[in-house]
Amino acid sequence: MGSEREKPVEYRQGRFRTPPGATEIMLVRHGESQPARPDRPFPLVDGQGDPELAPEGREQAERVALRFAAERVDAIYVSSLRRTHETAAPLAARLGLTPAVEPDLREVHLGEWEGGLFRRMVAEGHPITKRMTDEERWDVIPGAEPAEAFSGRVRAVLGKLTAAHPDQRIVVVTHGGFIAEALAAATGSRPFAFLGADNASVSHLVVTEARWILRRFNDTAHLDGSFSTGAALPT
Secondary structure, X not given: OHHHHOOOOOOXXXXXXXXXXXXXXXXXXXXXXXXXXOOEOOOEEOOEEOOOEOHHHHHHHHHHHHHHOOOOOOEEEEOOOHHXXXXXXXXXXXXXXXXXXXXXXXXXXXXXXXXXXXXXXXHOOOHHHHHHHHHOOHHHOOOOOOHXXXXXXXXXXXXXXXXXXXXXXXXXXXXXXXXXXXHHHHHOOOOOOOOOOOOOOEEEEEEOOOOEEEXXXXXXXXXXXXXXXXXXXXX
16 A cells, blocks of 8 residues: 555756856846937047946836846946946945946947947948958957957956856846857857847856856846847947
8 A cells, every 4th residue: 555655756857056156147238328429429438438328228227126126146247337337326226235347347349430430330331340240350340359359358357257256146237249258158159149138138147167158148028028039239
């Protein structure tokens, strides 16, 4: 009788578990920034365009804060550009955290196309933009950050943050080009495979000593319920 009551052995599908010692990095692209205008170039910080958030971007920042309000967040990092500071501010206020500035989280430097000119060149279909997408290199733009230097910077700064936060989850508010480079490094993909992260989207990396694991890309459930199907340069 006893053997008849024993439950059969079952082998269920398992769920992902963050490995011991790993760091969870929640990569948040900043909210939508102010539009570029030929008569009003963006102010520059260390040679890079530094627009503030547009009203739509400020609303997106509030939605990011709501998304993470009930989650464990151990630290918040931002780049040296103010659109990341403004995006992180509502979340920092909710959680009582002070964002740390990490300059190497800044966007790829666009050389002679900084100050908002990049957006105009993309909109007008400048020949260099086609070469840029065909070759998947930012540095075809005159004076832009060399591809190898950009890749090295992204890997180094994320390695630095990982080393500082074992067994923790951090929110890193950064830029579209930076996110694309980070996820390309994690997956071994083409350089531009992950371009097109929406403003205020969330991408999720789990970083261990042995590897970088991509858990999600361009999560926008906190912004709207529809799927984003288009891909575009991070203007």
